[in-house]
Amino acid sequence: MSAAAQARRLRDPADLDITVLEQGRDVSYSACGIPYWVGGLVAGRDELIARTPAEFAAQDITVHTGTRAVGIDLAGGVVVAEDGRRFGYDSLVIGTGGRPTRPPSPGLDAPGVFGVHRLDDGAAIRAAIDAGTGPAGRPMRGLVLGGGYIGLEMAEALQARGLEVTVVLADPLPMQLLDADMAARVCGALREMGIAVHTDQAVREVLLDVDGRACGVRTDGGSYDADLVVLGLGMGPEVALAADAGLALGSTGAIDVDRSQRCRDHPEVFAAGDCAQTFHRVSGGVAHVPLGTHANKQGRVAGSVLAGRPARFAGILGTAVTKVGGLEIGRTGLCTTQAEQAGFAYRADTIEATTRAGYHPDAEDVAVKVITEQGSGQLLGAQIVGGQGAAKRIDVLATAIWAGMTAEDLAGSDLSYAPPFSPVHDPVTVAARVVSRTGQG
Amino acid sequence: MSAAAQARRLRDPADLDITVLEQGRDVSYSACGIPYWVGGLVAGRDELIARTPAEFAAQDITVHTGTRAVGIDLAGGVVVAEDGRRFGYDSLVIGTGGRPTRPPSPGLDAPGVFGVHRLDDGAAIRAAIDAGTGPAGRPMRGLVLGGGYIGLEMAEALQARGLEVTVVLADPLPMQLLDADMAARVCGALREMGIAVHTDQAVREVLLDVDGRACGVRTDGGSYDADLVVLGLGMGPEVALAADAGLALGSTGAIDVDRSQRCRDHPEVFAAGDCAQTFHRVSGGVAHVPLGTHANKQGRVAGSVLAGRPARFAGILGTAVTKVGGLEIGRTGLCTTQAEQAGFAYRADTIEATTRAGYHPDAEDVAVKVITEQGSGQLLGAQIVGGQGAAKRIDVLATAIWAGMTAEDLAGSDLSYAPPFSPVHDPVTVAARVVSRTGQG
Numbered sequence: 001m002s003a004a005a006q007a008r009r010l011r012d013p014a015d016l017d018i019t020v021l022e023q024g025r026d027v028s029y030s031a032c033g034i035p036y037w038v039g040g041l042v043a044g045r046d047e048l049i050a051r052t053p054a055e056f057a058a059q060d061i062t063v064h065t066g067t068r069a070v071g072i073d074l075a076g077g078v079v080v081a082e083d084g085r086r087f088g089y090d091s092l093v094i095g096t097g098g099r100p101t102r103p104p105s106p107g108l109d110a111p112g113v114f115g116v117h118r119l120d121d122g123a124a125i126r127a128a129i130d131a132g133t134g135p136a137g138r139p140m141r142g143l144v145l146g147g148g149y150i151g152l153e154m155a156e157a158l159q160a161r162g163l164e165v166t167v168v169l170a171d172p173l174p175m176q177l178l179d180a181d182m183a184a185r186v187c188g189a190l191r192e193m194g195i196a197v198h199t200d201q202a203v204r205e206v207l208l209d210v211d212g213r214a215c216g217v218r219t220d221g222g223s224y225d226a227d228l229v230v231l232g233l234g235m236g237p238e239v240a241l242a243a244d245a246g247l248a249l250g251s252t253g254a255i256d257v258d259r260s261q262r263c264r265d266h267p268e269v270f271a272a273g274d275c276a277q278t279f280h281r282v283s284g285g286v287a288h289v290p291l292g293t294h295a296n297k298q299g300r301v302a303g304s305v306l307a308g309r310p311a312r313f314a315g316i317l318g319t320a321v322t323k324v325g326g327l328e329i330g331r332t333g334l335c336t337t338q339a340e341q342a343g344f345a346y347r348a349d350t351i352e353a354t355t356r357a358g359y360h361p362d363a364e365d366v367a368v369k370v371i372t373e374q375g376s377g378q379l380l381g382a383q384i385v386g387g388q389g390a391a392k393r394i395d396v397l398a399t400a401i402w403a404g405m406t407a408e409d410l411a412g413s414d415l416s417y418a419p420p421f422s423p424v425h426d427p428v429t430v431a432a433r434v435v436s437r438t439g440q441g
Numbered sequence: 442m443s444a445a446a447q448a449r450r451l452r453d454p455a456d457l458d459i460t461v462l463e464q465g466r467d468v469s470y471s472a473c474g475i476p477y478w479v480g481g482l483v484a485g486r487d488e489l490i491a492r493t494p495a496e497f498a499a500q501d502i503t504v505h506t507g508t509r510a511v512g513i514d515l516a517g518g519v520v521v522a523e524d525g526r527r528f529g530y531d532s533l534v535i536g537t538g539g540r541p542t543r544p545p546s547p548g549l550d551a552p553g554v555f556g557v558h559r560l561d562d563g564a565a566i567r568a569a570i571d572a573g574t575g576p577a578g579r580p581m582r583g584l585v586l587g588g589g590y591i592g593l594e595m596a597e598a599l600q601a602r603g604l605e606v607t608v609v610l611a612d613p614l615p616m617q618l619l620d621a622d623m624a625a626r627v628c629g630a631l632r633e634m635g636i637a638v639h640t641d642q643a644v645r646e647v648l649l650d651v652d653g654r655a656c657g658v659r660t661d662g663g664s665y666d667a668d669l670v671v672l673g674l675g676m677g678p679e680v681a682l683a684a685d686a687g688l689a690l691g692s693t694g695a696i697d698v699d700r701s702q703r704c705r706d707h708p709e710v711f712a713a714g715d716c717a718q719t720f721h722r723v724s725g726g727v728a729h730v731p732l733g734t735h736a737n738k739q740g741r742v743a744g745s746v747l748a749g750r751p752a753r754f755a756g757i758l759g760t761a762v763t764k765v766g767g768l769e770i771g772r773t774g775l776c777t778t779q780a781e782q783a784g785f786a787y788r789a790d791t792i793e794a795t796t797r798a799g800y801h802p803d804a805e806d807v808a809v810k811v812i813t814e815q816g817s818g819q820l821l822g823a824q825i826v827g828g829q830g831a832a833k834r835i836d837v838l839a840t841a842i843w844a845g846m847t848a849e850d851l852a853g854s855d856l857s858y859a860p861p862f863s864p865v866h867d868p869v870t871v872a873a874r875v876v877s878r879t880g881q882g
Contacts, residue, residue, distance in 0.1 A: 030798060030800070030860065030865070032798075032858070032859060032860055032865075033798060033800060033860050036800075036801065036860055036861070041801065041802060042800050042801065042802070042860075047800035048800060149859070281855070291858070292858060292865050293855065293856070293857070293858045293865060293866075294855070296865060296866065297853065313853075314853040314854075315855075316855055317855040318855070319855045319856060319857045320857055320858075320859070321857040321858070321859045321862050321863075322859050323859070323861055323862075328862075330857055332855070332857070357471060357473075357474060359471070359474060359477075359483050359488035359489060360477065360482065360483065361482060361483070389830075389833065391857070391859075391862055392830065392833065392834070392857065392862055392863070393833070393836070394857050395834070395836075395837045395856045395857055395867070395869070396836045396837055396840050398854065398855055398856060398857065399837050399840040399841050399844070399846075399851070399854055399856075400840050400844070402846075402850070402854040402855065403840070403841070403844030403845075403846055403850070404844075405840075405843075405844055409843070409844070410840070412738065412754075412755040413755075413839065413840055413843040414722070414734065414735070414756075414757055414758040414759070414760045414773070414839055414843065415734070415760060415836045415839060415840075416734070416760045416761055416762040416771055416773070416832070416833065416835050416836055416839065417473070417732070417733060417734045417761075417762070418473060418590070418761070418762045418763050418764070418832075419471065419473055419474050419477055419483075420477070420764055421762050421764075421769075421832055421833055422762075422833070424471070424473075424733050424734060424737060425734075425737065426836070428836070
């Protein structure tokens with residue numbers, strides 16, 4: 001829809017027909033808002049809808065909802081819908097999005113197992129909570145598989161609705177895009193909230209009751225009862241349509257595109273969002289990081305280019321924020337594992353500071369970790385974990401990394417200070433300074 | 442003290458004697474915290490003290506408190522104290538700080554008129570509030586002269602202590618370093634809080650009661666009763682000692698130094714902080730912006746250089762944040778007046794957005810104004826006014842300006858998103874995008 005909206009901004013309806021096929025009923029909504037809707041912070045489904053098909057229609061963008069594309073005829077320039085209709089195109093944008101990761105374990109399709117992908121998933125979880133009670137009047141038990149952003153946000157949402165919550169993950173720690181030392185803080189916060197976290201346990205099967213409904217999960221480490229199972233195992237690219245048509249996939253498994261979001265062998269076809277491969281601005285390597293921020297920008301690039309205005313996507317840092325309880329989490333750029341994989345000689349420094357002036361009654365602890373290239377001092381990545389006001393500071397580091405700044409550059413830069421917002425040396429400055437002081441730069 | 446601490450980090454006591462002369466009793470404290478102490482948010486004076494003379498002594502930094510320097514003999518390399526003691530030096534750092542602006546109006550030295558400069562000022566205001574009541578049992582009336590950061594923070598602090606508060610300023614709006622459209626939002630917030638704001642009125646005299654105590658203020662627009670008058674008229678450089686010694690002052694009236702904080706004709710003498718002239722990173726012009734963030738960095742540069750390690754101060758953007766009630770305010774770089782004065786052909790764009798996803802119950806309005814160079818799209822300055830989470834976003838813009846980014850660069854950069862922290866397009870991104878889209882870049 002970003003591509004459609006951008007193309008319409010640049011070209012009149014008389015000049016460019018725009019048609020959108022959508023298999024579901026919603027075209028522009030906040031999947032990231034689902035946990036907050038489930039948790040009760042957001043009142044209704046409609047609030048998560050950014051724009052309706054009718055609003056797009058008012059811009060002369062024709063939206064066919066409930067219309068699943070099942071084939072692309074690249075030679076003929078035609079998309080075929082499940083109902084047999086055929087839609088010709090001069091330019092095609094593929095935005096099939098992501099596909100929630102589902103391990104090949106028995107029972108994952110059973111009633112009582114829920115994804116967190118579409119608004120209908122959120123509605124189903126809400127309905128299950130509203131309808132259900134635990135056995136013999138106990139609170140319902142919610143089990144979340146996976147410890148990424150969505151998994152942890154759903155764990156908190158279920159707890160907010162009164163469920164006893166367990167998180168089970170295959171990794172040693174939640175938040176695989178954080179380094180272990182920072183992820184351990186998140187894990188500690190979850191446990192302090194009363195959420196049980198079981199790590200290093202791959203799921204083997206979903207246990208079913210006599211009615212064939214999910215009643216628990218068996219892992220290679222144990223079995224856990226549950227009245228409701230939520231899948232938070234991450235998101236792969238949904239590429240079946242593109243692959244069937246013969247479009248090339250990249251090494252990440254997502255659709256291979258150039259920096260204009262064009263498929264290399266079919267310049268009339270674009271792909272954008274969670275279905276498309278992209279590249280990391282720091283490592284230069286290919287990447288698949290399914291985030292709405294990237295998807296929106298890529299869609300705009302595709303919409304611009306197909307409408308005739310040159311544009312290019314400038315790469316990703318994988319900047320992301322979330323919170324669990326009162327703990328805020330931000331990350332950007334390369335974590336140490338990624339820096340290692342990309343072949344950087346790097347160093348990592350972590351500092352402890354406070355979110356506000358130390359004497360301010362609302363000051364909370366914050367840890368800032370900065371990953372820099374040895375020698376040059378160039379900023380490669382950063383992670384922040386701390387109290388209120390911590391997470392969004394990651395944007396300062398993301399901007400500095402984006403601009404190619406060194407830690408010393410950042411240490412000298414002019415960040416703001418007032419006691420309710422920061423110590424006189426902002427935690428970001430302190431982290432940058434520690435790197436500069438102790439060696440390189 | 443920043444200079445002293447930095448020099449000590451680099452040179453052992455056996456190698457470098459460090460002596461500090463301080464006229465008061467505190468050497469390292471948060472003047473910016475005074476309003477929060479007066480307002481009752483911070484419990485005690487001691488909390489505002491970052492480091493005591495004893496802590497510096499433990500690092501072999503000799504601090505003479507209560508010792509006012511009254512003369513510098515540049516030829517002999519000697520500082521003379523009020524009590525007649527003479528202190529020889531090889532390198533001298535002048536950190537005499539700022540001098541609160543006082544118009545030449547009668548009565549400004551009367552009892553009941555308070556500065557907000559040293560901790561003793563805070564103690565005196567607290568004592569006056571604790572002791573006083575208004576006439577005939579009315580609430581006390583506090584009058585603040587000036588509408589800068591300190592003035593507005595003090596207005597809120599006095600209101601928090603139960604006073605009826607009036608702010609009187611000579612300018613048409615508070616916050617002279619904001620553009621008028623943004624400052625008007627701040628003025629509106631003050632009035633909504635029940636603080637009376639009288640603009641365009643230069644103070645003529647402080648009215649005194651029969652005991653010679655301040656009981657009000659007469660301006661060229663009217664007279665205002667007050668039980669307590671607070672001066673928030675800004676801060677000039679305190680340069681008497683330097684000027685008497687024959688050190689050159691710059692066109693701002695502050696001590697002229699090079700980028701190593703050295704006085705140009707006396708390379709053995711440094712000046713840093715509110716007493717020193719500096720330069721603006723965007724305009725390249727000279728500047729005097731008395732903020733603790735700049736002072737600290739300049740002190741470190743002076744301390745490094747005198748200890749033998751090259752360093753240079755990289756300039757200021759004048760980044761600053763504050764809040765009045767629930768309204769957060771941030772600014773960085775050039776405002777339109779400054780851009781005009783610096784000779785830039787500029788444009789200014791303001792966008793309205795929300796601090797969190799629009800559907801989040803805690804989402805609040807935020808306005809972001811971006812000033813860019815016409816044609817190049819280079820970012821020159823920015824201002825943000827809005828609800829919780831608004832102000833610290835100025836650091837992203839400050840970092841982008843620091844790095845010389847254009848609005849288009851910033852629009853493409855990878856800022857974070859999650860519903861509790863941001864709409865999917867961060868307000869900063871939206872502002873940068875609007876500039877890119879509507880013309881240049």
